[in-house]
Amino acid sequence: TRTAATPQLQRASTRCGTRTGTGKQFKVGKTFCVVGAGFSGAVIARHLASRGHKVVVVDERSHLAGNCHTERDNQTGVMVHRYGPHIFHTANERVWSYVQQFGTFRPYVNRVKAIARGQVFSLPINLLTINALFKTTFGPAQARAFIASKADHTITQPRTFREQALSMVGPELYETFFEGYTRKQWGCDPDTLPASILKRLPLRFNYDDNYFNHPYQGMPQDGYTAIVSNILAEFSNTIDIRLGATFEDMPETFDHVFYTGPLDRYFGFKLGRLEYRTLDFERFVSPEPDYQGTAVMNYCDADVPYTRIAEHKHFAPWEQAQFEQTVCFREYSRAAQKADIPYYPIRLSGEQRLLRAYEDMARTSKGVSFLGRLGTYRYLDMDVTIHEALEACDQIDVALASHGAQ
Numbered sequence: 001t002r003t004a005a006t007p008q009l010q011r012a013s014t015r016c017g018t019r020t021g022t023g024k025q026f027k028v029g030k031t032f033c034v035v036g037a038g039f040s041g042a043v044i045a046r047h048l049a050s051r052g053h054k055v056v057v058v059d060e061r062s063h064l065a066g067n068c069h070t071e072r073d074n075q076t077g078v079m080v081h082r083y084g085p086h087i088f089h090t091a092n093e094r095v096w097s098y099v100q101q102f103g104t105f106r107p108y109v110n111r112v113k114a115i116a117r118g119q120v121f122s123l124p125i126n127l128l129t130i131n132a133l134f135k136t137t138f139g140p141a142q143a144r145a146f147i148a149s150k151a152d153h154t155i156t157q158p159r160t161f162r163e164q165a166l167s168m169v170g171p172e173l174y175e176t177f178f179e180g181y182t183r184k185q186w187g188c189d190p191d192t193l194p195a196s197i198l199k200r201l202p203l204r205f206n207y208d209d210n211y212f213n214h215p216y217q218g219m220p221q222d223g224y225t226a227i228v229s230n231i232l233a234e235f236s237n238t239i240d241i242r243l244g245a246t247f248e249d250m251p252e253t254f255d256h257v258f259y260t261g262p263l264d265r266y267f268g269f270k271l272g273r274l275e276y277r278t279l280d281f282e283r284f285v286s287p288e289p290d291y292q293g294t295a296v297m298n299y300c301d302a303d304v305p306y307t308r309i310a311e312h313k314h315f316a317p318w319e320q321a322q323f324e325q326t327v328c329f330r331e332y333s334r335a336a337q338k339a340d341i342p343y344y345p346i347r348l349s350g351e352q353r354l355l356r357a358y359e360d361m362a363r364t365s366k367g368v369s370f371l372g373r374l375g376t377y378r379y380l381d382m383d384v385t386i387h388e389a390l391e392a393c394d395q396i397d398v399a400l401a402s403h404g405a406q
């Protein structure tokens, strides 16, 4: 669960309120620090500035947008997602209308292909995948009945990734698409992973190959960094953005800190490290204008060391014709070491215990609220990140109003 912003903010505010003496002084003109210039940090910083507060946004990277950062590839001119492919998708009206204010989202549907056992398939598993794997020509009802006959009905309450897969699709689909890929992605036996990881993926008995079920899906025309920059732009007078600087090295003190960096890092890894998977991206440029004919090709076999190849020009179909070359990235997953970028929280039972201990520390720490995917050690899609940041903004208003009334 998220480390709630409200109680900590209120606690910290009470402290500051006492120090400054009056509610009125307290209400406007406080100085906040937002650690991290990703979506979480940008949404919070904008809100605080819009309420008349001074905000310092600090990020140790040289750019805005955190892991969603996009930039033009120097050699090819293609817009690349530096920390891996990001497709915006949501069912949340508030989030969708919020992001629309800050840039144009072009319609984009994520359609993933996968190479397994010498064949190309469509993902997520749909009627085309089933018919191609089993060399059948089933219609929806036949396919549903066929997969039901393959599924392991002895597993009534799947707890692990493997159990979830076997109870849902049976051994052939599990072994072809999930087992090898998941071992590469997570570096462990799928029987040690939670079922929830697989629940993210749809299973369809029609030819709908949209990777996501959400009604809104799109790609920002000018990239994600432009969106984040626009979130902050209106209040550039009161938001002091410091890139290439770490929070730990900042000399000032603040009335309150919104921390979107790693939770364990805030506490100096005092209790140990929360484990992450990191990614290595192997860049290559193909002289052909089109390398693989699609944006994302998964490689499901265990003997191929990478999990997928992303060809970024296909994320921007409206402009891809203008590039003569194409830039692609092979993606390798491994356990994160100290200096690596934390990508995927692992959250196995050992980490869960450590997480609880850090969450307890977070709850009792004054003057700081934790949010975002690193601050709460959860896998969060962009829309959930933005939604939670907007909810934190609502809580900030409640906390500040209660001080104004004091």
Ligand code: FAD
Pocket (backbone or CB within 6 Å): 035, 036, 037, 038, 039, 040, 041, 058, 059, 060, 061, 065, 066, 067, 068, 083, 084, 085, 086, 087, 088, 089, 245, 246, 247, 248, 260, 261, 262, 265, 279, 343, 344, 371, 372, 373, 374, 380, 381, 382, 383, 385
């Ligand atoms: P971040 O973007 O990680 O920002 C945190 C920032 O804090 C970083 O820039 C970091 O440098 C900075 N920081 C941390 N500690 C400090 C410190 N002490 N001092 C200074 N700076 C600090 N979501 C989707 O919706 N669709 C997708 O297709 C999708 N694809 C993904 C693919 C991959 C490979 C991964 C890993 C994630 C994907 N996501 C996707 C999730 C998306 O990346 C997150 O939702 C989003 O990045 C969360 O934003 P954030 O602001 O919480 O964190």
Ligand code: UDP
Pocket (backbone or CB within 6 Å): 114, 123, 177, 178, 179, 181, 182, 185, 197, 198, 200, 201, 298, 300
């Ligand atoms: N997965 C898999 N084979 C695939 C795609 C996904 O086994 O071809 C598994 C893998 O364990 C992954 C999970 O399903 O972590 C969720 O897939 P998703 O595409 O959501 O992964 P992410 O975007 O998080 O990398």
